[in-house]
Amino acid sequence: MEIIRYAELKAHPWRNGGGVTRELASHPTAAATQDSTAGGWDWRVSIAEVSKAGDFSAFPGMDRVLTVLEGELLLLSVDGAEHPLEKYRPFRFSGDAAAAGALPTGDIRDLNVITRRGVFKGxxxxxxxxxxxxxxxxxxxxxxxxxxxxxxxxxxxxxxxxxxxxxxxxxxxxxxxxxxxxxxxxxxxxxxxxxxxxxxxxxxxxxxxxxxxxxxxxxx
The missing domain is CATH 2.60.120 (Jelly Rolls)
Structure with a gap:
């Protein structure tokens, strides 16, 4: 039986400085791809802490499911359309889309499931x-x-x-x-x-x- 202890995971800063991400699991693993943030995997499950409004990283050829875990609201813009995401309400969108997040009620923490389209689905x-x-x-x-x-x-x-x-x-x-x-x-x-x-x-x-x-x- 395998347990991934969150407290032991290393935090990686976002490229835009808007938060940090901790990877729970990926395939292939981060060790095999050298850089878990570069999208050299076919799927990844991670938890992000978002403390600043701004653009999300693009993941061409991927699909995403985002779920707010802490905080009241993430206002997610996907290709210009706004989606208010409340706690524990998963939302699916394309990694190809231009996406950005606003934090009208303060910092949030979210769960991200990203999969390579046509290979895996999360x-x-x-x-x-x-x-x-x-x-x-x-x-x-x-x-x-x-x-x-x-x-x-x-x-x-x-x-x-x-x-x-x-x-x-x-x-x-x-x-x-x-x-x-x-x-x-x-x-x-x-x-x-x-x-x-x-x-x-x-x-x-x-x-x-x-x-x-x-x-x-x-x-x-």
Missing amino acids: YTSIIELSKKRAHPVFEGQLGILLQGQAAVTPGTAGTQLGTPSGGETAPGTAADSPGTPGAEPTPLARYDAVVGSDTGTPEILGRGFLAVVSIDRVGD
Whole structure:
């Protein structure tokens, strides 16, 4: 079972100086591409802190899903059209578009899922956790604790339960899953990410909200 600890991630400044980004995961990895900010990957999941209004970096040939995690509002302009983005409301747009952000209510933090068009497609769903019903995280997914208290255990190998890869959703309800009897739960801190697996599928229990990021290969 793999956990990415947010507190251990290095912050990389934006090219325009408007914030910093911490990469949770990418493919190929940053080590393989030498520079994770240059777009030499086919997909990337990151969390950004935005403290200054201004242009977003362009990612030609990519698609983006952006979700505000902290702060009240991001006013996103995409090719001249304004989109008010509220907390926990994922929004999809093209990385080719001219995009800029304004901060009418102050600084924000957001989750970014960027995928190479025609190769991968990314989805972000926000679910409400339960202490009685574990939420499984499958292969090709990341489960990111956004708020509250939660712990993860290795689940039952080969479990077929779960939330199918879907579109952008508002907070919903976790799926039932029994977990592995006797498994010691590992506590999660805010923004820690659990890497999904179909063998010993990790299962998350707690109170709060979880972002489930699914990266699907196009054509699979």
